[in-house]
Amino acid sequence: MAHCARLFRFSGNRIWLALLAGLWAGHSNADEVVHLDSAAVKPTPFQVRVAQQSGQKLKSVPGTLLNGYLTRPLGEGPFPAIVLLHGCAGVLHNDRDVWPERLSSWGYVVLVVDSFSTRGVHDTCNGLLADRVYDAYGALDFLSKSSFVDSSCIALMGFSAGGITTLEAEQLGGAERLMDRKFKAAIAYYPICSTANGDMAVPTLILVGELDDWSLAKKCRDMMAKRSGKGSPVSLEVYQGARHAFDAPEFKAPVEAYGHRVEYDAAAAEKSFSDVRAFLKQAFGG
Template identity: 80%
Template sequence: MHWAGLASLWAVHANADEVVHFETAAAVKPTPFQVRIAQQSGQMLKSVPGTPLNGYLTRPPGKGPFPAVILLHGCAGVLQNDQEVWPERLSSWGYVVLVVDSFSTRGVHDPCNGLLVIRVYDVYGALDFLSKYSFVESSRIALMGFSSGGITSSRRCNLAAPSG
């Protein structure tokens, strides 16, 4: 095979990025004690809903199912490297990529001041979002992050797909 043929094998282009919307996993669930006390006083506790988030979904060509990567940006927000370079590279290797934008819907302007803990819930929301699609192999979802996203990815994130 000559060089042009080899180049065409490596030049697999992903489907265009799709802006997607999902929610973080609910950050606060009432404890059994809080539920019991509320019931005793005739109140009903409501679950705290997740925070709406934006993301960028990139899929490799084909029907799948494909393994996936959840990508978390750093303190500077979603940069070109996060939104274009890594999704293109990973999708050319056969991965679905979901870039999670943790800042835009929260109106974050001072990004690395205490937000790291909250971003763990973004990961679980992204996992739930991806696991619902037939083109994603839900048992093969990885987590990747840069800077503060890397710190978040090292914090006890167990990416087992949700059951049920």
């Protein structure tokens, strides 16, 4: 496995959502606000064949302009990088500040993708935004063209709904097969695993809490048991006693959201950070 350049060089539902979003909207450690396009939606080979048979020509649907938050380690690079996808409540403190600071201290460039603001979306906690898969690949393209990024070493990382998108983006034979650029690895924090079959195109780490009543650990264990074995290795870590968003310090005071308990767990959080760092090091050949 090729090594990445300069790896680790440096060490009421709507009410609470609105309060959290407003609390952190102007409080960021991100180095730079950037603008990027989501990837164009390409027709599948099957759709192309059907269209050709009827004398039609299908075109890709242009991407959507998005906002992003870019954080870089000190130095010129090129550095390995992480595309980070937020949860159903939008970009919160854990996404915008905490994880970018942590990952950049490990030597990674971090691009947090805001899938909501330019679309006028407030939250998707009662559903999913399918286009977020193309947001992830648009961010990959953006980073791959940056001189300070090692384009061969970019991972995708998502939380909750962003974790679901991460699994969807890297599911073997899915959207990833239509994309010119590929991620190197994927990390999904507390996704709903019943939406995926578990066969992944890249090495994947899934992290869930044993007591999570929103993203059930059982569903992830079931998914792992039903995997065909095709594709890349997939690892599942289940943290005892932990609930949804166990890594997010803004939930030190537990919150009830959409009928589910959201709560920070320091022990599970610290263990997951160690697991993520080790996984990235292995995936990037460090």
